[in-house]
Amino acid sequence: MLQLGQLDRTDDRPPYRQIAALLREAIDLGALAPGEKLPSETALTQHFGVARMTVRHAILELRGEGLVAAEHGRGVFVRAMPPVRRLASDRFARKHRAGSDGKAAFLVEAEKAGYTADVDQLRIFRDKASEGVAERLRLPLGSELVVRERRYLANGRPIEIATSYLPAVIAGGTAIEEPDPGPGGIYARVEEVGHQLTRFTEEVGARMPSPNERKTLELGASVPVLTVVRTAFDAADVAVEVCDTVKVASAYKLEYDFPAR
Template sequence: MAARRVDPSSDRAVYRQIADHLREAIERHELAPGAQLPSESALVAEYNVNRVTARRALSVLVTDGLVAAEHGRGWFVRRRPPVKRLSSDRFAGRKEGKAAFTVDMEENQREFSVEVIFVGEANDTPPDILSRLGLGSDAPVLVRRRRYLAEGQPVEYATSYIPLEIAQGTPISQANPGPGGIYARMEDQGFVFERYDEEITARMPTEEETRILSLPAGSPILHLTRTAIASGRPVEVCNTVMDSAAFVLLYSLPAS
């Protein structure tokens, strides 16, 4: 990274000027994703500032979602180019044995992995989920929780709720439901998918969501709730929490 100077007489605080220089180096790919930033000591020597100023400059980049601080190791470039998450076409990949997340990652040429956190019967399904599924308050529901990673970075956390009558005794109740995911397994039972209703909101994450997605402080998330309708009934509700810096939501809407 090329050496830069700060202007002490500028209205912009010195630590923000240093953060600007580092941000520019990241955007120019002089500091690539995963690269280690100069240490606090290196910034102190380069800019002739104190350690508090150097640390504040690095903290600005953490807040902006560009950098992650790893205890005992240093500061590393975090942000990757955002993934373009496709519209409903992403679900068509199940006919080729691909789940929707796989389609998104392949379209964006990204390495990815999926961690299954839990699969089992729910004891405390939220009332709004039961309502969306058209079920009574004591209806049994299967829950599937997964964490999705791109290049080793957590980007998405999803929880699916499926009527137990649909999932029980099928691969849907297993950690790996097979090619095409749970929708393909439902089609194996004869369900015909009609539409996917999605609601998207932006909010700040809970402590648990921050931990699961390894989010930097102050990072908002996108909360997407999808209801899958097949053969005239809701067959799944999926609550998905996404790192807002990791995705661009791409939708194609008909003109008429």
């Protein structure tokens, strides 16, 4: 049986914040384990001697922090989200996408973390290069691009949205414009048309999500995101893709391995 403290009537914090703090402490200490159900609103109301709305405000605060998630008809559960470890120095290695069963980087990483990985909300279309994308791809402003937008899921839960921009002169008319680009993903197809990948650059940032990103990623109001903008280059140092990703910060560990020179 979960043991929770009582409200401190001398505390300046409103009761709902004190309740949120006590539940947060129970989660941090492991008294409420990942995947475990929180006590019901009725049980919490009786334990703390407060109105049901006070308990609801406390739960909403924890949901906004990404610590718990509500499941319709079942209750509120501690989020069970061990992070996906994103090893930048290995994730685009050719060995992962080689052969008929080659996999894209996200699928490899998510499966290593024990998740069932999936992709949805896929959109593929032609567009004109904006100033920022054109600069990264070293193309004239307004050059035609093939654009792939998608959302990545881990165990059915959205953890990342990504948009890839590729020059139409490279990707146009290839399987990159198909919903399923085939084994190894779009990088395998880029190499098949003669652009062997040799290096990547990444710009990493952190911020609060936009309203549309928050909706797409199903985030609470106080959950931050990581941003990673990657540019892929071939052996001739031609920029062949820009990928703009927005990741749920709590769902990832970014790992970089590089030599000391």
